[in-house]
Amino acid sequence: MRSTKIAIYLLTASVMSSSVSAHAFWGFGDSKQSGLNLETGYDANTVTTNTGRIVSVQAGDEHGNAQLKMDSDGVRVVVVLGPQRYWVEHGIALKVGDSLTVRGSKAQGADGVIYILAQKITDDSLNTSVSLRNESGCGAWSCGGTGTGSVRNTSHPAHMRQLTPGRMGGRIGR
Amino acid sequence: MVPVIRCRSGVCPLPGPHLVLLFLEQKFAAEEKLTTMPRRSISILILIAAILLTTGLSWFALRNYSSAAPVAEDNLRGMALTIASAMEGVAARDLSLNSLASFQSREIAYVMLISASGKILFHSNPDLTGNEVGDNRYRSVLTTGVLGEERVRLGTGEYVYEFQTPFHLSGKTCVLRLALHTWRSEAVMRRARLGVALIFSLLVLGWLLGGAVYLLLRRQDAQEKRLARQNELARLGEVGAVLVHEVRNPLAGIKGYGQLLEERLPDGRDRYYAQLIVRESLRLEQLADDILLFTRSDAAVSLPGNLSTVAAQLTVLLAPQLEAAGVRMTVNIAEQVNVRCPEDGLHRLLLNLLTNAIQALTAGGEIVLTVQCHGNEVEISVADSGSGIEPEMLSGLFEPFRTSKARGAGLGLALCKKIVDGCGGSIAAVSAPGGGALFVVKLPAVLPEGTV
Numbered sequence A: 001m002r003s004t005k006i007a008i009y010l011l012t013a014s015v016m017s018s019s020v021s022a023h024a025f026w027g028f029g030d031s032k033q034s035g036l037n038l039e040t041g042y043d044a045n046t047v048t049t050n051t052g053r054i055v056s057v058q059a060g061d062e063h064g065n066a067q068l069k070m071d072s073d074g075v076r077v078v079v080v081l082g083p084q085r086y087w088v089e090h091g092i093a094l095k096v097g098d099s100l101t102v103r104g105s106k107a108q109g110a111d112g113v114i115y116i117l118a119q120k121i122t123d124d125s126l127n128t129s130v131s132l133r134n135e136s137g138c139g140a141w142s143c144g145g146t147g148t149g150s151v152r153n154t155s156h157p158a159h160m161r162q163l164t165p166g167r168m169g170g171r172i173g174r
Numbered sequence B: 001m002v003p004v005i006r007c008r009s010g011v012c013p014l015p016g017p018h019l020v021l022l023f024l025e026q027k028f029a030a031e032e033k034l035t036t037m038p039r040r041s042i043s044i045l046i047l048i049a050a051i052l053l054t055t056g057l058s059w060f061a062l063r064n065y066s067s068a069a070p071v072a073e074d075n076l077r078g079m080a081l082t083i084a085s086a087m088e089g090v091a092a093r094d095l096s097l098n099s100l101a102s103f104q105s106r107e108i109a110y111v112m113l114i115s116a117s118g119k120i121l122f123h124s125n126p127d128l129t130g131n132e133v134g135d136n137r138y139r140s141v142l143t144t145g146v147l148g149e150e151r152v153r154l155g156t157g158e159y160v161y162e163f164q165t166p167f168h169l170s171g172k173t174c175v176l177r178l179a180l181h182t183w184r185s186e187a188v189m190r191r192a193r194l195g196v197a198l199i200f201s202l203l204v205l206g207w208l209l210g211g212a213v214y215l216l217l218r219r220q221d222a223q224e225k226r227l228a229r230q231n232e233l234a235r236l237g238e239v240g241a242v243l244v245h246e247v248r249n250p251l252a253g254i255k256g257y258g259q260l261l262e263e264r265l266p267d268g269r270d271r272y273y274a275q276l277i278v279r280e281s282l283r284l285e286q287l288a289d290d291i292l293l294f295t296r297s298d299a300a301v302s303l304p305g306n307l308s309t310v311a312a313q314l315t316v317l318l319a320p321q322l323e324a325a326g327v328r329m330t331v332n333i334a335e336q337v338n339v340r341c342p343e344d345g346l347h348r349l350l351l352n353l354l355t356n357a358i359q360a361l362t363a364g365g366e367i368v369l370t371v372q373c374h375g376n377e378v379e380i381s382v383a384d385s386g387s388g389i390e391p392e393m394l395s396g397l398f399e400p401f402r403t404s405k406a407r408g409a410g411l412g413l414a415l416c417k418k419i420v421d422g423c424g425g426s427i428a429a430v431s432a433p434g435g436g437a438l439f440v441v442k443l444p445a446v447l448p449e450g451t452v
Helices: A002-025 A084-089 B017-093 B098-102 B139-144 B187-264 B269-295 B307-325 B343-360 B412-422
Strands: A047-058 A065-072 A075-083 A099-108 A114-123 A128-131 A150-153 A159-164 B005-007 B010-012 B108-114 B120-123 B148-153 B159-169 B172-181 B327-333 B365-374 B377-384 B426-431 B437-444
Touching: A047 A075, A047 A114, A065 A084, A075 A084, A075 A099, A099 B108, B017 B098, B017 B108, B017 B148, B017 B159, B017 B172, B017 B187, B108 B159, B139 B159, B139 B172, B187 B269, B269 B412, B307 B327, B307 B343, B307 B365, B327 B343, B343 B365, B343 B377, B343 B412, B343 B437, B412 B426, B412 B437
Parallel strands: A075 A114, B327 B365
Antiparallel strands: A047 A065, A047 A099, A065 A075, A099 A114, A114 A128, A150 A159, B005 B010, B108 B120, B108 B172, B148 B159, B159 B172, B365 B377, B377 B437, B426 B437
16 A cells, blocks of 8 residues: 555656646746846847836846846836946946936847846936946946946845946946 | 255265365356456546547647647737838838837837848937948848748847838838847747646646556455455355364264274274274364364464474474485574574474475475574575476465365465464465475564674
């Protein structure tokens, strides 16, 4: 009787695992992933300018990219800000509730989310802007930059605070 | 119902154990046949229904999935044509194309209007308006006038549906290149994929659960049959015990008078008859003892028994039989091997196994009795060099009243199993590798004090 129970447990486990593997096989397993190249991806054709209010700030995703979520005309978009380390070294104040104007390459991920690979961010509240990429999409962290400020990620993960005013890529202004 | 045996002199009132067993087997077989036939037919019908259901659902799921991709393509094409038509209308009213900038749709990844010379007349990214287009893919649309559509990967890593169509602008033909996000239009494909995955997962689950239920039912069925057989045998045992009790007293008288006659009669035919009476009386007495022992329900015992002592006693006891049968017996046993089984049980167990082996060696041969300790278990093996056990006998070898001997009652090995089971051990029989039979008994060992 015990062997029968074990057999049933094994069968159930195999069914569950086969179901999960089938799920992954048919393309649902990666529904949490965008399928986009968020590190170096950029396309000038899809560059748009969006305005909205910050809903949340994420210091770093699984690839180490800083991101923020923004409501733009009722649509939730994810703004990809670049490597977290870059934001640790340089600074701009971004906090939940700020109004932003984001210019960047827009893409829709396989998860259905709209991503903007930010090229330039303007904090409308503070009238501060920072260029993160050049016109061809090359990031200031990889193509070099002249930014000087500093950014510290405070203990609150949803709040990146500027410690000292600075410039990034020479395109910051107040 | 008791089977009736026809004898030469009329009707024999008492059935032999073989005939009772035969009767029971026939009864079981008839009942099994009656219950198995409709069940088997129902099982086949259920299996056919399950196969048909699986085939039907698989066909439905795959058909649904295969038709989803064209539907998604049609959705995208329809959307692209609608947008292109709307933009053509807007452009016709505003030749400066400034109005196109206000044309917004969530599904548009980007849009550009390309002149015949390759100049971008309008782009959703205003910075690119006025630039030269970086490829020649638009030319085929201009030359053939046929719509172009393909999947392209953008620099962001996103796959978009790119649609190119001739665009008439103030008497000139341009090309409208429209890239659309595919996520929303492909919802139908995602749903189809989900449906296929769910259906196949459920089918696999259904088959596996069905298999598990089938195994459980089969197991339950076998247990019920075994229980029914045990009940019948127990009933037979009760009847046998009563009969044996009634037979033993008159049998003692017959044997006693037979022995008296054997002693007093002179050598000759009459004395031979008296010897026959004594011999058959002894055989019947042995059978009665076996039946009583088999039907007796012993309480669990855990008295230790010394195998060396029992083996030594049996060597002496069986010496005349071994000599008469021309059989050589070898005993390989370590001294002071104690098992958790009483000595009278051990004596009976080994006596039956060794007697069985001697009877199997009709033309002489060899018997090897080996006792080995394996941790907290003792293994006793009795091997003979006879003709071995017939394969068809192996399955019911330890069941009562099963024997291949003309004069045996078929209780010897059944008693062995009862003794071994009562001591918490196991017994098995195999055909030995070099021919002959090999009986292996495993009993719990009594470990010396201080041993863990």
